[in-house]
Amino acid sequence: MNEESEVSQEVPAGASASAQATPALSELDRKINKFFPGVVVRKDLVKAVKGNAIVPSYVLEYLLGQYAASDDEATIQAGIDTVRKILAEHYVNRNQSELVKSTIKERGRHRIIDKVTATLNEKDDVYQAEFANLGIKGVLVESATIKAHPKLLVGGVWCICDVEYFHSDDARVVPWILGSIKPIQLSKFDFEAYLAARGEFTTGEWTDLLVQSIGFNPGLFGRRAKLIQLVRLIPFVERNYNLVELGPKGTGKSHIFSEFSPHGMLISGGEVTVPKLFVNNSNGRIGLVGYWDVVAFDEFAGKKKRTDKALVDIMKNYMANKSFSRGVETLGAEASMVFVGNTSHTVPYMLKHSDLFDELPESYHDSAYLDRLHHYIPGWEVDTIRNEMFSNGYGFVVDYIAEVLKSMRSADYSDRYQQHFTLSSDISTRDRDGIHKTFSGLMKILYPHGEASSEEIEEILQFAIEGRKRVKDQILRIDSTMGHVKFGYLDMAGTWHPVSTLEEDEYPEYYYREDSGAAEAKDVTGGPPAAGFVATTEGGQPTPVESITEKLLFEGHREFQENQRGISFDTLLAPYLRGATQITIIDPYIRQFHQARNLMEVIECIAATKEAADEVSVKLITSENTEGEDKLRKQFELLLKVKQGASVGGIDVDVIFDGSLHDRSILTDTGWRILLGRGLDIFQHVTGDAFDLASRLQEFRQVKAFGVTYIREI
Incomplete structure (x- = not known):
């Protein structure tokens, strides 16, 4: 295969990507491939082909969408091998730039994948390109190329380029010649077909497709966590949207803005200047907001960071009015502004001592600026990114979904x-x-x-x-x-x-x-009432668990939000189980390890609150695992371990299987009926790491959305 055909500059119809070692397709993945043929890719393939290439995901998915376009594993493997070969032969690694330059010289012409930035040389009245990884500059660029791709002037664009070499005796003449250039972006798409295909998916399926498109496994995210991920996409689909996300390190705050779309620009918060962002009054050149849909500021937090007061003022005006001044002229722009940064304190610490904007530089810790922000993503709710969180399912080729979102901005x-x-x-x-x-x-x-x-x-x-x-x-x-x-x-x-x-x-x-x-x-x-309190006094003030009496126990219904922390069986259940000698737990889903662990943690609550000399009988009514003999055997083993462990504390656990169960509740011989909407399975996934507080203490776990109703029957 020659160079011209091997790195095509167009996305062929029907191009989608599959896997090397393809796992069994889920029903959702089959549906995705059926209704979006040609614009989806297996998300784990990006990692498989990336290697040491420091290149955005949308560049890799552009190539995968061309060559890994079959469900046949042999064809898929051949496509992946082709993409790897293309990266090996055409992607420019900085440490091999001299070798690539030599290849161009010896061949006279060579195709490369690199990030290209153009500038105007006013002295010679010409445009000149600089290649980020190849390390060459001063390459002449035709005015028509700049008119067709103006983003070359602002921040640069990843491109597939033909670069030629012609040496001249004139030392002032740059020997490098730009033969052709193609930004790595989708050229067209059918929006009506996109809408029609959307109609084939339920809201849950569509949400999971979008989460997989971002690159995550939706099975490890609750509904609220998925929405938080999707809010990060709003700046791409909504004009002049001002978003802030502050939270712990390692939660993927900047990933979408650096990897997801060719229409977004991620810059360091410390590198921002008025000319770079808005306008250079000396030459009239418009800054980033004039060319990019999204301008994201990374590492924006930091109290002691130096800031330009003039930049803060012009940013306030732009965020409020969608305009900025160039001398006497006022210009408008549509770029959304995103600010992401790390927090160094817990949420309760910030609430007690300052506020949730505490980490911002002093100039931005200003009510007039903050009032321009449309939404604050609570980054502390987002899990630290772990390997198992990445998806191996199908999602949109990011360039495709980026173009869809861009088309809806108006x-x-x-x-x-x-x-x-x-x-x-x-x-x-x-x-x-x-x-x-x-x-x-x-x-x-x-x-x-x-x-x-x-x-x-x-x-x-x-x-x-x-x-x-x-x-x-x-x-x-x-x-x-x-x-x-x-x-x-x-x-x-x-x-x-x-x-x-x-x-x-x-x-x-x-x-x-x-x-x-x-x-x-x-x-x-x-x-809902604060976690850690189960009763209110006559004046409406919460009463700590330690000081409650049975008379003060709360009766009624409570709702808890997804991702909420500070909730434990000690506060939800223990006060109502105290003093009971006969307890019946009805929950059809005590089958998997985490569900048995939850049951054991209820047993721990009972053991901690009863007198050492007392004995308590716990009857568990649940249903058998019907997913196979191995899983049923595993369920029996887990329940046996619970029974054995409970007996040490004077608690006798008796298990009864009932296949007709649906509702979940706890009954006590002291007259309490506790209706559990989700049963005991209220906590989100925890790692099980002995050094993770969430594994040790329920208060540090995030919960699923659930409700509890307390009914006094005696």
Whole structure:
């Protein structure tokens, strides 16, 4: 295969990628390949072919989409080998740049894959290109090329290029010649076909497809965690969207903005200047916001970072008005602004001592700037990225989904909730704008056809309100002159639905510190009671578990949000099990290791609260695992271990199997019936690492969304 055919500059129809050692396709993967042929790729292939190449994922998926285009394993393997060969022969590694330059000289012409940046040489009135990895500069570029690909002037573009060599006796003449250039981007797509195919997927399936497209295994993410990942895509689909995410290191905050789309630019927060970002008044050249859909600032946090006050001022104006000044002229732009940074303290620490914007440089720790942010992603809810979290399922070729999102930037879905819900009249125009833009973005991502059920709309409306509320509540800590806002909405029946942030429900004692106005605002949020408290006094104050009496035990229903922490069986169940000698646990799903572990942790609660001389009888009613003999045998082994372990503490566990079970509950001979919506399986995945606090203490685990109802029957 010659060079011209081996590195094609067009994406052929029907190109999709499969695997080397293809695992059995899931039903979702089969569906994805059926309705999106040619624009999907097996996500683990990127790792397989990348090797030491420091190249964005969309470049690799561009190549995989050309050559690994079959379900036949032999054909797939041949395609992967071809991509590897292309990278070996045409991708320029910096440490081999001299060898590549020699190849160009000896052959006279050679095709390379490199990042190309162009500049205007005003003295000679010519455009000149610089190749990042090849290390050559001053290469002449035709004006027509610049007009066709203006992003070459701002930040550079990954391209497939033919570079020629012609030496001249004139030392001023650069011997390198740009023969042809093709940015690695999809040239076209059928949006109507995209909408039609979307209609074949349920909301859950579509969400999982998008999560796989980002590169993650949706099976390890709860619904809320998936939505957090999808919010990171909103800047690509929504014009002038201002997003901030602060959280611990290693949670993938910047990944999407560096790897996901050729329309986004990730820059270090310390490298930003007014000319680079907005306009250079000396030559009139427009900066990054004029050419890129998304400008993301990495490593934005850092209290002691030096900042340019002029940059902060012009950024405030741009984020509020979508415009900036060039001398006497005012220019507009559509670039969304994203700010990501690391936190060095826990959420309760920040709430107790400062605010959730505590890590920002001083110039940005300003209410006027912060009020321009539409949504705050709680990065502390996102798990540290682990190998098992990456997907080996199918997802969109990132360049394809990037073009889809770009094509929808001009659409506005912000009013799609209004036939079902009305925002609180207490919400200001700026708060409303933030909620609208997040809602519109999520609608376009999840429901591009613009249609969704009332429940689906309510879910993303709540999420949009929460993200803006997180911004506003922290501004109130910084600027006490701002009034408190009741964040929530009314349904068509006139029922008020308050919205709270997750950290508000987890740490109310820190969230509302020494502020009666905030305490009033707390009352209207209506979040679930704080973890660690199971009763309220007459004045409405929570009573610690240690001081409760049976009379004060809470009766009624509670809801807990996905990703909430600070919840344990000690606070949920132990006070209601104290003193019981006969306890019946009904849960049809005590089958897998983590489910048996949860049961054992309930046993631990009982053992810790009973008198040493007392004995307690626990009857477990569950169902047998019907997925095969091996799994049934494993279930029996796990339950036997629970029974043996419990007996040491004077607790007799009796297991009864009942295949007709559905509801989940706990009954005690002291008169309590506890209805468990999810049964005991309320915690999200934990690593099991002995050095992971979440493995040792339930309070540090994130929970799935669940409800509990306490009923006193005696």
